[in-house]
Amino acid sequence: MSTIDLSGTATSATVTAPPSARVDLDIIAELVIPGSRVLDVGCGDGSLLQLLEARRQVDGRGVELSQAGVNDCVARGLSVIQGDADRDLVYYSDQSFDYVILSQTIQATRNPRGVLTQMLRIGKRAIVSFPNFGHIAVRAALMFRGRMPQTKNLPQPWYDSPNIHYCTIRDFVALAQEIGAEVETAQAINATGQKMAMAMPWSFWNLFGQQAVFVLRK
Template identity: 55%
Template sequence: MTALRPDLAIIAANVRPGSRVLDVGCGDGALMAALRDERGCDARGLELDPVDVASAVGRGLSVIQGDADTDLADYPDASFDYAILSQTLQTTMRPHVVLDHLLRIGERAVVSFPNFAHWRVRVSLLWGGRMPVTRLLPVAWYETPNIHHVTIDDFRAYVRERGITVEQAWFLSGDQLTSAAAANFRAEHAVFLLRR
């Protein structure tokens, strides 16, 4: 596989070859390119940032500029095998609506996000009294696009309450996989494979 960010590598390795994929918040298209080139997927993208859209299109990818909060409603039901939302959930205005659309549009949804309950975040708040700046949360509170500070346990409770099935989940500490045991405390990042 092409060198991808660890969460994207997990996603790429777990998408069935030849699948139809919508990558929402696709950035510069790194995941889409890997899915196309190495898994034979028909990958499409939706991205808000025009610079990233131009970069992805420059790679020969099918990406349109759009907003997950408003534009997912335009996609027909069951039009993709996978709808992917990587490190974008916490930046959306209405994450519950976005998740509903992902599960309507795709047979499966893949969602990844930084865990705001990771021990380093807790320590930063406890001892320093300030919002943390870490490798996965690299900007100060006033510059961050993150508007919903979700934790792994918050997300688990949400999908359970909504009757959404978690087919698989992966948890990352640094760039390494870690066990599900105490993931809310130990994992910096989570990846969930979901279906209705």
């Protein structure tokens, strides 16, 4: 009989909060009320879910497009299914989660407006983090080099990027307004990974914010 090699399997999901490499994940974790029900759309390898379960004791679920990502998540004890943000959110019932999170994924969806609308139907709140295409380095790349920008957050060349729907912080605010969502909290992160002061005007965030995290509700 064959033997099973489980050496590669991480089995403990609850031991300690792993240090998160992405500053937007830390910010999201701070925004989530402990013990809530969370759906992470585009959960990747499950880092955020694991972080939220460890720090915020959430009842977490995930949807991930790549089957390899899903298999890793399930092997780590996370409740994750294979699915597509554009197609599969329709199967969830109204207001069945406290938070629906879309972290660094909205720019890769085919229909960002549709996805955001579904998120606000399924969850009491939607949390969205995304790279800001209005950032000064992006504008500079276009203005001075005449080339599509490649930055730390947008590393792929235009022809090889999963990101098909870029937006700026102002664009996102406009979309939220258009679908009748209220911005409950917003946070911009600058190029050094620091949170930018809340008092700064949108135009300042839009120029110097490299990423943004929004909490929306209907």
